[in-house]
Amino acid sequence: xxxxxxxxxVASIAPDAGPGLTPGARELMAGIAATHPAPARxxxxxxxxxxxxxxxxxxxxxxxxxxxxxxxxxxxFGPRPANALEIRRAGVFFAIAVRDVYAGRESYRRxxxxxxxxxxxxxVPGAPGAVGQIVVVHGGxxxxxxxxxxxxxxxxxxxxxxxxxxxxxxxxxDCPIGLRxxxxxxxxxxxxxxxxxxxxxxxxxxxxxxxxxR
Amino acid sequence: MGPxxxxxxxxxxxxxxxxxxxxxxxxxxESADDAADxxxxxxxxxxxxxxxxxxxxxxxxxxxxxxxxxxxxQRRGESRRxxxxxxLRDELGAWDAGAWDEAMPQQDTxxxxxxxxxxxxxxxxxxxxxxxEGLDTAQVATVLGCSRGAVRVRLHRARKxxxxxxxxxxxxxxxxxxxxxALVKGQP
Numbered sequence: 001x002x003x004x005x006x007x008x009x010v011a012s013i014a015p016d017a018g019p020g021l022t023p024g025a026r027e028l029m030a031g032i033a034a035t036h037p038a039p040a041r042x043x044x045x046x047x048x049x050x051x052x053x054x055x056x057x058x059x060x061x062x063x064x065x066x067x068x069x070x071x072x073x074x075x076x077f078g079p080r081p082a083n084a085l086e087i088r089r090a091g092v093f094f095a096i097a098v099r100d101v102y103a104g105r106e107s108y109r110r111x112x113x114x115x116x117x118x119x120x121x122x123x124v125p126g127a128p129g130a131v132g133q134i135v136v137v138h139g140g141x142x143x144x145x146x147x148x149x150x151x152x153x154x155x156x157x158x159x160x161x162x163x164x165x166x167x168x169x170x171x172x173x174d175c176p177i178g179l180r181x182x183x184x185x186x187x188x189x190x191x192x193x194x195x196x197x198x199x200x201x202x203x204x205x206x207x208x209x210x211x212x213x214r
Numbered sequence: 215m216g217p218x219x220x221x222x223x224x225x226x227x228x229x230x231x232x233x234x235x236x237x238x239x240x241x242x243x244e245s246a247d248d249a250a251d252x253x254x255x256x257x258x259x260x261x262x263x264x265x266x267x268x269x270x271x272x273x274x275x276x277x278x279x280x281x282x283x284x285x286x287x288q289r290r291g292e293s294r295r296x297x298x299x300x301x302l303r304d305e306l307g308a309w310d311a312g313a314w315d316e317a318m319p320q321q322d323t324x325x326x327x328x329x330x331x332x333x334x335x336x337x338x339x340x341x342x343x344x345x346x347e348g349l350d351t352a353q354v355a356t357v358l359g360c361s362r363g364a365v366r367v368r369l370h371r372a373r374k375x376x377x378x379x380x381x382x383x384x385x386x387x388x389x390x391x392x393x394x395x396a397l398v399k400g401q402p
Contacts, residue, residue, distance in 0.1 A: 003370070003373050006341075006373045006376060006377055007341075007344055007345045007373075008345070009326050009376075009380070010326075010330065010341045010342070010344070010345035010346070010376070011345040011346065012326065013326050013327045013330060014241065014342075014345065014346040015240060015241045016240070017233070017236065017237030017240065017241070018233075018236040018237060018240045018249075018306065018309060019236075019305065019306070019309045020232075020233045020236070021229060021232050021233055022302070022305045023301070023305075024299075024300075024301035024302035024303075024304065024305040024306075025232055025236070025253075025302055025305075027298075027301050027302070028250075028253065028254055028257065028298050028299055028301075028302050029224075029225060029228045029229070029232075029257070031298035032224075032254070032257055032258050032261050032298060033221050033224055033225070033261060035298065104345075106345060106346060106347070106348040107348060109348060110348035113234075118233060188233060
């Protein structure tokens with residue numbers, strides 16, 4: 001798309017998306033469902049003739065579902081392939097390789113959401129030794145065109161870990177950065193992934209992940 | 215198997231879309247109170263009209279459309295404080311208080327922000343839906359209730375207007391790639 005650069009500029013000033021599903025949010029959910037009357041359920045097909053058509057369509061719908069289960073993935077119907085990320089299912093994990101390190105967190109988020117993940121992913125320039133490392137940022141704040149993290153931790157590897165790239169690498173240049181995350185992980189963490197910095201670009205990734213934030 | 219219990223369906227829809235809706239309203243409100251109230255009103259509408267809420271991904275777009283109208287009413291002073299959102303209001307307020315004690319904005323991004331604010335509200339909403347909410351043209355059309363063609367045209371014009379504003383602010387667009395510069399110069 002010829003206007004990606006403008007879109008990236010706009011993405012760079014996106015205000016923070018907030019703390020996610022907090023206890024107060026759950027309280028609101030329970031309050032709405034408890035305080036207000038349940039919605040009146042409408043009959044799905046109030047016209048008798050449509051009900052017959054509905055019954056006739058059931059076998060067709062079932063056949064369509066079975067078809068999508070049995071067709072090979074290449075010809076099955078489904079979402080178009082991701083382009084900023086390459087997401088593969090590997091056992092109980094998703095292996096997420098970053099194919100476009102400049103795509104921006106909203107693009108990553110869109111593709112992560114498609115597989116049910118709620119984390120935010122930010123790819124930031126790092127020192128050569130840090131490329132491919134990941135940290136989970138706590139209290140990170142988007143300010144201007146960068147995050148200013150309060151603290152960060154190295155994930156323990158149980159749910160989130162750096163991508164094991166051996167399956168991807170034919171040549172060293174082909175090795176992607178990314179992460180491995182447990183399928184069904186419901187956290188809303190912000191994960192930083194270190195990429196190679198461009199000439200003259202400041203390192204944003206922590207120089208040593210155990211050091212306090214700058 | 216019968217249809218799902220309305221409460222179960224509401225809770226499933228709420229938990230699946232809450233984070234996205236929170237992001238949407240926070241990015242378009244000035245205070246935690248307004249954000250909390252907009253969320254309360256949006257999801258209350260969804261509960262009352264649960265049969266109208268589409269399934270899956272379309273639910274998020276439907277909720278964006280409701281939130282958009284709620285925020286529009288809020289700007290006209292037609293909203294009220296929701297008693298249900300008390301704790302949420304406190305949480306968002308505390309989050310906001312922490313959000314702005316960090317690093318100051320850098321100069322060039324401040325210029326981008328200022329140029330963006332000079333656009334009309336419709337242009338800002340279009341560009342935000344694409345770059346902040348990550349929607350494609352068809353999804354934006356669903357949220358705004360217009361055709362894809364109209365979205366494409368309006369989006370192109372909004373991008374050009376932003377590029378011109380950035381150029382007028384003498385921002386060095388070459389840092390952001392040749393396409394940004396080309397857009398300012400009127401190339402497609």
